[in-house]
Amino acid sequence: MALSHTILTFLSECAHSGYDLGKRFEDAVSCFWKASHQQIYRELSKMEGIGWIEAEAIAQQGKPDKKLYRITETGRNELEHWFELPCIPTPTREDLLVKVLAGSYISRSVLIQQLTDRRSLHQAQLNCYREKENAFLEVENPEEHLIFRYLTLRRGIRYESEWIDWCDEVLTAIKTKPTTLIKPIHLS
Amino acid sequence: MALSHTILTFLSECAHSGYDLGKRFEDAVSCFWKASHQQIYRELSKMEGIGWIEAEAIAQQGKPDKKLYRITETGRNELEHWFELPCIPTPTREDLLVKVLAGSYISRSVLIQQLTDRRSLHQAQLNCYREKENAFLEVENPEEHLIFRYLTLRRGIRYESEWIDWCDEVLTAIKTKPTTLIKPIHLS
C-alpha cells in the first residue's frame, strides 16, 4: 500500500530511477520503511501501469541505461488524496518478544545472549542516527524538507533508545532472582 | 516464521484449540504479535502436517465441536532450537512517518489531524496496558510465567509512550514557525 506512496513522495521532489529510489530508501527512510530493490522495481512497473508515474529511458555513457520515473498528474492527485486518509498503526511482530514470553522454557544464558545481542544492534543503529542528527543540527536555517526528515529521524532515535532501555530492564530483571525483582521494575 | 513458534509457546503450557489461541493472541501478545484467526487456523494445519503438533477432535455439548492441539516431541525440539537462533529486528513500515516526511506537501491542518488522531490511539492503548500492569503489580509472588509476560507488556508500555512523546514533539514543532523550532527540538 504505502510503498507506492512513499515512492510518490520521493518523485514529488524530483525524477528518480529505481536505483536512485533504492538508495533513498536506504539512507532517508530506512528507520521507518524498508524496501528491497526487487520490491521497488516491481512497484514502479505497477505504478506505471496504472498511470501514477511515467518512465523515460535514459542512455548513459560508462553506466548502464536507466529509466527515469516522473510523477504524473494522476499520481499527484492520488498522493494528495492518500495524505488525508486515516492511517492505522502497523502491527508489530517481534520474535524477541516471543522468546521473552517463553522465558520460562529458555535457559537463562541463551535469553541473556539474545537480549544483549539485540541491545547492541539497537545501540549501533542509535549511534548511526545520532550522527545524522548531529549533521542536521549543524545546518543553519534548514529547509522545511530537511526539518520533516529530521522529525522522522527523531522517531528512529526514540525507537532505538526505547529498545535499549527495555533490553536493560529485562536484563536487570532476569539477572535478579525472579521473585524479588518485581518492585524495582515497576518503579521505572 | 515466528507465528508458528508463538503458537508452539502457547501449546507448551497446555493444549489449545484454534479458537483459544485466537483469544490468547488477543489478550496476551497483541502488543507484539497480531494474528487473525484465519492465519492461526492455516498455520495450525501446516504445523500438524509437519508433525509439530497433533490434533484431537473434541465433541462438546451446547457448543460446536473443536480440535484440541498438543505440541509433539518434534515440536518441542523445534521450539527449543528456535530459541537459540539469533533474531533480527522486524523492519518497521509506518504510513504516518511517510506523511511526516512528505510534510511539505501536506496542509498543516491535515498533518495535525493525522498526528492528534494517532496520538489518541496510542494513548488509549497505553491506558489499556497500564490497567494490565496494575493488575499484575497487585499479584503477590507472581509465577515466573507471569513475570515474563509482564516484561513483554513493559515493551508495549514503552512503545506506546514513545509514540505519544514523538507525536507531541512533532506537533510542537509544526505548530511553531518551521525555522524557529529547531533549537527546542534538539534540546529534547
Next chain:
DNA sequence: AGTTTATACTCAACTTGTTGACTATGTCAA
C-alpha cells in the same frame, strides 16, 4: 589478471498477511 564495488535492472517462486465470505449452534437481551 582477477576480484570487488557501483551502477542498473529483471524474473520467478515462495511465504506471510489481509479481506471477505461462509457454515453451524447456543445464549441473552431488546
Next chain:
DNA sequence: TTGACATAGTCAACAAGTTGAGTATAAACT
C-alpha cells in the same frame, strides 16, 4: 422474535514482502 454476541471452524483470492538467481557495464583495487 429478531438481532447481537460467543463459540468453533473453513475456503479462496489477493497483496505485500522475501529469497535467490540472473544480465550487463565500468571503475578501482590487489
